[in-house]
Amino acid sequence: MAAPILVVAAALVDDLTHPTRLLAARRTLPAALAGRWEFPGGKVDDGETPVAALHRELREELGVTAELGRELPGPDDESSWPLTDRYRMRLWLARITAGTPAPLEDHDELRWLPVTDLHSVPWLDGDVPIVRALEAALHAPAR
Numbered sequence: 001m002a003a004p005i006l007v008v009a010a011a012l013v014d015d016l017t018h019p020t021r022l023l024a025a026r027r028t029l030p031a032a033l034a035g036r037w038e039f040p041g042g043k044v045d046d047g048e049t050p051v052a053a054l055h056r057e058l059r060e061e062l063g064v065t066a067e068l069g070r071e072l073p074g075p076d077d078e079s080s081w082p083l084t085d086r087y088r089m090r091l092w093l094a095r096i097t098a099g100t101p102a103p104l105e106d107h108d109e110l111r112w113l114p115v116t117d118l119h120s121v122p123w124l125d126g127d128v129p130i131v132r133a134l135e136a137a138l139h140a141p142a143r
Ligand SMILES: Nc1nc2c([nH]c(=O)n2[C@H]2C[C@H](O)[C@@H](COP(=O)(O)OP(=O)(O)OP(=O)(O)O)O2)c(=O)[nH]1
Pocket: 007, 008, 009, 033, 037, 038, 039, 040, 041, 042, 043, 044, 083, 084, 087, 089, 106, 124, 125, 126, 127
């Protein structure tokens, strides 16, 4: 079986040191995933670094520029998280430095969730354990 494709995404928070809110995005495509919530991001293009891909995706999908904070390390290769047989994902904390996020591509709604209530929206199945780990990390002091 082919190696899973790398997706990069951002856990956009209001403050990298003392986060109180996280930006979740509701997918519009494909039909099987429409209406479920996720971290903004997307696939890394050939010849692109993961960090460059993430900045590009945030610009394209939300119209924002962001500074990246710490990565939430997952259990798989390169600290990635398993999503499905086809995809794995790396996730960074991030804070918007320019622009107001809007659902420009792939999403029809954005919502700032209190970090104390991240399960109030139906996340994509693969994101559920990641959201749980993120919750724990956001309550732990930054390293
Ligand atoms: N962006 C993102 N994708 C996720 C998350 N969780 C999850 O299972 N996925 C899946 C959904 C998709 O099948 C795949 C990522 O594809 P994508 O559609 O976001 O990537 P992309 O923006 O590069 O898409 P495209 O250019 O091919 O349309 O990973 C998540 O939190 N964020």
